[in-house]
Amino acid sequence: MRAIRSAPLLYRRTRRESGDLYPATSGTPPRGCRCHSIPELLLPEQIRARSADSDVHSEARWRIEMRTGVCGCTGMGMASHLFARSVRDSEFVARVRRHPPSSLVPLVAAIGAQYSEQDSWLDSPYMKFTPWALAEITRVSLCFGNEHRGQPADVNDVLQCAAAFSALTDSELKRNLPGALGTFLLRVSGQQFAYQRFPLFELGRSCGLFLQTTPTKPVQVLADGWDLELFGCTLQQYLATGFLLHTAAVKGAGRVDLDAILSQPGSERITDTVPANIIRDALARNFTTDIAGFKQANPHHRAAGELRRFSFNPLRSTPAIAGMHQPLIVPVPGEIYRKLSPVGIYYAGVAKWGDRFAQDLGDLFEQYVGRLLxxxxxxxxxxxxxxxxxxxxxxxxxxxxxxxxxxxxxxxxxxxxxxxxxxxxxxxxxxxxxxxxxxxxxxxxxxxxxxxxxxxxxxxxxxxxxxxxxxxxxxxxxxxxxxxxxxxxxxxxxxxxxxxxxxxxxxxxxxxxxxxxxxxxxxxxxxxxxxxxxxxxxxxxxxxxxxxxxxxxxxxxx
Missing domain, CATH: 3.40.91 (Restriction Endonuclease)
Structure with a gap:
């Protein structure tokens, strides 16, 4: 498969052709249209009303449908072409801050769930709803937004925020400074390719590395019970909780109501494997934060301005946000799999045990490479x-x-x-x-x-x-x-x-x-x-x- 370069997007995988870009319409829209129609976000109850005989748990999702404009297109041109120029970070932040976080972030989560699969990003309106854009919109809204200003957001507002994000400048590259191309590639590839990993490989690697590889040196930390001390549960239970959170977020339009999931018919297939109390504790301990905790974890003191979007985003360590609505909000489901990977486990271990964990993992990784060879x-x-x-x-x-x-x-x-x-x-x-x-x-x-x-x-x-x-x-x-x-x-x-x-x-x-x-x-x-x-x-x-x-x-x- 050939690499795809679509500025400002970098893709390493080819797009899977799967029909019209916007299946909710009667045909494929003309991409250059500037019709003034806007997208419509259907709430779960609206979807149930339109599909009365569908299953509530599988169909109760938000989804984007398009209001057809006078020309018959989906009308995304207005927001898409709004930023057909370079955008400064201050302008992007100002655009996001127009809306209260309690209004904007749940919309971001609904869109993140709808476009959670890698191939679907290319099918999003004008390819704007990428996970790295949604993650940065979430960060700016939670850290710099204000509940007492602005109007409630709609999905077209999210599209405009994403369009502003994709038009952000890179001043070093623009000024053609020495080495600017190399550092630009480091920034953009590190930002985008991190969401293009293979989730099932990550799960298999985490189990294969930590559970099935034998160290050759005396361990300092990775002895029996290390996972219980780190996660409050076994590694398998930790991975299963993350997998459940991802599945629930994708199926629930970015909202996760754990009590509803564990009380619905058939939930015993989940709790027979991982008890409900362990799921609740593991989710709260390892995956969840509130807005205050999110702000505290944001590295604003190290990264400001245009470089902020490439810095550590607290969603990587706590992909679920509590306190905005009754359910949890998961703005970018892909962040969950990154936390379940060996790298995510590494950061959790080093945060607790420092270099001792890193040294144990270094020997374990060397032996894992030998197993592969x-x-x-x-x-x-x-x-x-x-x-x-x-x-x-x-x-x-x-x-x-x-x-x-x-x-x-x-x-x-x-x-x-x-x-x-x-x-x-x-x-x-x-x-x-x-x-x-x-x-x-x-x-x-x-x-x-x-x-x-x-x-x-x-x-x-x-x-x-x-x-x-x-x-x-x-x-x-x-x-x-x-x-x-x-x-x-x-x-x-x-x-x-x-x-x-x-x-x-x-x-x-x-x-x-x-x-x-x-x-x-x-x-x-x-x-x-x-x-x-x-x-x-x-x-x-x-x-x-x-x-x-x-x-x-x-x-x-x-």
């Missing part, structure tokens, strides 16, 4: 090799197949706020996170070339490539403008950086060896800067048994 039956996988009088270590894993040798270094690192915001210090931060891995690959390659006795089992008659595997994706990091920030010393062998999800797919390629695939990719001048994930779209991959085994430990099967 060992799936292949067409290669040999060697663990790290000790050499020299002081027992220095090679790269974490060395994969040998008939076509190439792959030097693999696992790094349980994540892009920091500095990297996500693409500040002037982003290059130094990337180098601090990833340069050591490149150095380790260079040193190991030199030892193999010199035929050091400790590496006697590693052949020297075939090409070698380097692979750095990170726990969270460093999006766009292989592009030349960004890669040069990381690697200052010459690379002895072609090397790429890939996420663990890319590795989960890579080890299942059909018809090619892992070494052969990487050797071809990294020596193709026409694919310079390509990520492993992008290149894998051109080959066939199969089911990953490590991820599948992890997913089998999940209490419910979606």
């Amino acid at each position: 060992s799936i292949r039956d067409d290669c040999q996988v060697h663990p790290e090799i000790a050499y020299g009088k002081d027992n220095r270590k090679s790269v974490d894993w060395i994969l040998v197949d008939d076509e190439a040798v792959v030097l693999v270094e696992a790094k349980s690192v994540r892009p920091t706020e500095t990297v996500r915001m693409g500040t002037a210090e982003a290059g130094e931060e990337l180098a601090r996170k990833l340069q050591k891995a490149h150095h380790q690959i260079n040193v190991t390659d030199e030892l193999i070339t010199q035929r050091h006795p400790a590496f006697a089992d590693i052949p020297t008659d075939r090409p070698r490539v380097g692979l750095v595997v990170t726990m969270e994706p460093f999006d766009a990091v292989n592009m030349p403008w960004i890669h040069q920030m990381i690697v200052t010393a010459p690379q002895r062998i072609p090397t790429t950086i890939a996420s663990v999800h890319d590795l989960e797919r890579l080890v299942t390629i059909d018809g090619l060896g892992v070494g052969q695939f990487l050797h071809i990719l990294l020596n193709d001048p026409h694919r310079e800067g390509w990520s492993v994930g992008t290149a894998l779209n051109d080959v066939t991959t199969t089911d990953n048994p490590v991820v599948r085994t992890g997913f089998d430990a999940f209490p419910w099967k979606p």
Whole structure:
């Protein structure tokens, strides 16, 4: 699948064609129309009235329908073209602040639920209702809004806010400052690609990493019962509660009434697996905050102005908002899966135990990478090799197949706020996170070339490539403008950086060896800067048994 670039949107997946953009109308609307008709948001009771014989629990959702204009179109042109120019952050904030949060945020949640699937973003009105736009509208409304000003919002107001968001300027890129393209790509890719992960892989990886991978070093924190201490429940119960919250938010138009869910007929299928009291406690403890807590968690002291939208959004740690209405409000359902991922668990663990949790997870992640590499039956996988009088270590894993040798270094690192915001210090931060891995690959390659006795089992008659595997994706990091920030010393062998999800797919390629695939990719001048994930779209991959085994430990099967 080819990458799609649609400024200001970046998409790595192709759109699935699925009929008209607006199925509520009689036909596909002309995109350039500027008709003055506006969208209509149907409340649950209105939908029930229009579909009297439908099931209340499955149909009681808000949804957007279009009032047909005089030309027969859906009439979204007015808001879409309102900001056909650059917009300053202050103007965007002012547009959001026109409406009380109690009016605007529930509408955002209803829209976020309707367009929760990745492919559906492209089908939203003028592609404006993206999760990153809705998340920032929510943040601005909750942190800077006022209940005592403005008029109640309608869905067209949300569209105008989203249009203003997509027109926000990037002053560094506009002024063509040195390195501006690289830092811009860091900002935009980090903001957008984070919502384009694969949720079922995240659930399977969390179980496979924390429940089914054996550490090789004494643990400091990740002993029996660590999950009970961190989440107040087992890891499986934590993941199940998050999955239930996501499902309820999508089906309930962004509103979650847990008491109603757990009291409806058939709810015993839920509570027989995870007791109701555990669901309530886990939801309140791990996923929920109120407006005051949301404001306190917002990093306004570190990020202001146009860079704020790239900074940490409190929805990432607490995706459900309490206190606005009787049910919980979930503005962006995709934030829930990010919290259920190993990265989300990492941040929760580090917040409680600090570096001890990070060190335990580092060893666990290294062994998880080894489990993935060992799936292949067409290669040999060697663990790290000790050499020299002081027992220095090679790269974490060395994969040998008939076509190439792959030097693999696992790094349980994540892009920091500095990297996500693409500040002037982003290059130094990337180098601090990833340069050591490149150095380790260079040193190991030199030892193999010199035929050091400790590496006697590693052949020297075939090409070698380097692979750095990170726990969270460093999006766009292989592009030349960004890669040069990381690697200052010459690379002895072609090397790429890939996420663990890319590795989960890579080890299942059909018809090619892992070494052969990487050797071809990294020596193709026409694919310079390509990520492993992008290149894998051109080959066939199969089911990953490590991820599948992890997913089998999940209490419910979606």
